[in-house]
Amino acid sequence: MSPTDWRFWSALFAAMIFLSYSAAADCDTPQDPGAAIIDCTQSINSGKWKGRYLAAYYSNRAAAYHEQGDLDHAIADLNEAIQPDPKLAMAFNNRGAAYNEQGDNDRAIADYNEAIRIDPKFAMAFSNRGNAYSDKGDNDRAIADYNQTIRLDPKSAMAFDNRGSAYHDKGDNDRAIADYNEAIRLDPKSAMAFDNRGSACHDKGDNDRAIADYNEAIRLDPKHAMAFLGRGIAFSYKGDNDRAIADFNEAIRLDPKSAMAFDNRGSAYHDKGDNDRAIADYNEAIRLDPERAKAFNHRGYAYSDKGDNDRAIADYNEAIRLNPNSSLVYFARGRSYLFAGSVEKALADVNQASAHAPENAYLALWVDIVSRRNNLPGRLAQTSSRIDMTVWPAPVIRLFMDQMTPAAVLAAADDPDATKKKGQVCEANFYSGELSLTKGLKDEATRLFRLAASDCPHSFNEWDAANAELKALGVVP
Known part of the structure; x- marks a missing residue:
């Protein structure tokens, strides 16, 4: 508000x-x-x-x-x-x-x-x-x-700040930042304006600038819980879960009724592989806000990681009831159905997810993967026209369309940004493993899934999917 x-x-x-x-x-x-x-x-x-x-x-x-x-x-x-x-x-x-x-x-x-x-x-x-x-x-x-x-x-700094937030809500981060800049010029001591600009910078993918703005918001108002929460999210996206958790702790101390803070701290614990503490935080987030669909979705992921697909699916069901237009939740439930062996239900869910976000390359990939598990032909030749094929993961799409080899995809994953490279190599190995599995090459699939399970950031869907695939293959991750 x-x-x-x-x-x-x-x-x-x-x-x-x-x-x-x-x-x-x-x-x-x-x-x-x-x-x-x-x-x-x-x-x-x-x-x-x-x-x-x-x-x-x-x-x-x-x-x-x-x-x-x-x-x-x-x-x-x-x-x-x-x-x-x-x-x-x-x-x-x-x-x-x-x-x-x-x-x-x-x-x-x-x-x-x-x-x-x-x-x-x-x-x-x-x-x-x-x-x-x-x-x-x-x-x-x-x-x-x-x-x-x-x-x-x-000269109303608040009006510029609020207009910036409206642009931000519309996804127009550049105009939002321009308004936050003016709000800060008019009122350089506005912690809220720095906090809001940090959020817009984060949404543009510039977490370093976001953290700088959150730092200033906290300096101006050390009791500004949302700034600690925002900075924690930015640290989380940079893979620094320990600093993220420290910020979420402070956000919770300042605002113990913040479901968002518990939800995000749970995600940081999940990314560290501590699913029990993650679930405890998701439980609290849901207690504070029983209609927070994201918390049910996140708890479902944690249960899935623990191998409890029934409880995971129950949480995804509730998340879908609360937010029936969420492509991410349909994808998550579809993946749980897949790993539980219900391939027809899995296909229905990933199709639904892709219908909500037809431009999402990863969802298109999963539709192809699950279609092949159902002995149906892949559909990437039809759906790739809606995907930006100039950026990653376009090489993976081309792999599934038999236009590139796994070695070429791995080479394309290289990037001067070490964090970006790590994520792209993770995805190259995982999806190459999925393609090998659909072709019946279980040994090669196992090798590639092991690489993904070992090297993928824990925040990536491909990390827990690789572990689930290894378990399904009867291999200890």
């Missing part, structure tokens, strides 16, 4: 009220929320105030309740504020913010609409309405509102 602006509504009336009643002045100034509630209540109950003045006190007490996290009392006070002064744009804005925090985005948007109708130059209301649209997944309307916010208030 994007940060939503609340504001003590006192600027219009503070001077007049302060001049007349000094005892009420504390209600007009942001302070300790408990003290503000007492002062505002005294003013409300005094009977001295009517109309817009009474509305101001209700609105300010609502802001204090909001600071305490008491959204129900905040909304009740804002209802009271609106009754004597239905043209109080700030009260509609603040009530919208409370509804937004309660997850009622439709009522929030209705209130922001009214605030904007009353005051068409109310930049904060446009910004907050953009946040509500963003929370509903309507990033185009969110961006339109952030554009309007920036037009009205071109």
Whole structure:
């Protein structure tokens, strides 16, 4: 959820009220929320105030309740504020913010609409309405509102930050980073903007820049749990699972209810081969968020690695129920069916996975592999037109289409980037092993699977698949 602006509504009336009643002045100034509630209540109950003045006190007490996290009392006070002064744009804005925090985005948007109708130059209301649209997944309307916010208030770092997040959600990382850059220029102490830019850099595959941004976010705000979480994910992608786990530990310490942190720490333990600790973390992630499909999927992988395909499939079933459009979960379940010997079910699942992501070269490969296990012809000749054949794993695709040899694929896996080379060599060996297996060359397949099991990064699907294939061949990995 994007940060939503609340504001003590006192600027219009503070001077007049302060001049007349000094005892009420504390209600007009942001302070300790408990003290503000007492002062505002005294003013409300005094009977001295009517109309817009009474509305101001209700609105300010609502802001204090909001600071305490008491959204129900905040909304009740804002209802009271609106009754004597239905043209109080700030009260509609603040009530919208409370509804937004309660997850009622439709009522929030209705209130922001009214605030904007009353005051068409109310930049904060446009910004907050953009946040509500963003929370509903309507990033185009969110961006339109952030554009309007920036037009009205071109120095609003938060508006640039939020617009960047909307672009990020749309997958436009370059425009997102441009907006985060501007947010940071306007507010160099915004930990959130550095955190968000780090996330966009990570999504572009630049984990070093991501880590640098997360470092700065943490320096600015050592209690910023999301920055530790993001940095942990970046370390994980670099294969540094120990540093990743250290960051996830800190994220959990700062936010012990973060299902995402437990889920990601579980994945780091899984990548280290510690499936029992991984499963314990996935269990906690699911307890905290029973609708987190990723955690069920990840726990399924851990059970699969332990050879418990029945429990793995049960988890994949739940992940698919929660997210029926996830190609990754259909692929994972299909693979478990394959290793359990249910090749027809495996083919149905990998076909479904590929249908959700027809441009994914790896899914196309698995459709070919499982089709051959079902004594059906491969389909890469038909599906390769949807795949980018200028980048890896195009050589593997050509191998399965009899256009390259295993030796040529292994040579093509070479790369000056050692991490990239390691992954590509892993895949060259594994998929060459799969092709050998479909041709009945079990000894060669065993040799290649052993290489993959030995050398593949544990975070790669091919690593645990190689181990599963070796077990199916009756060979100790």
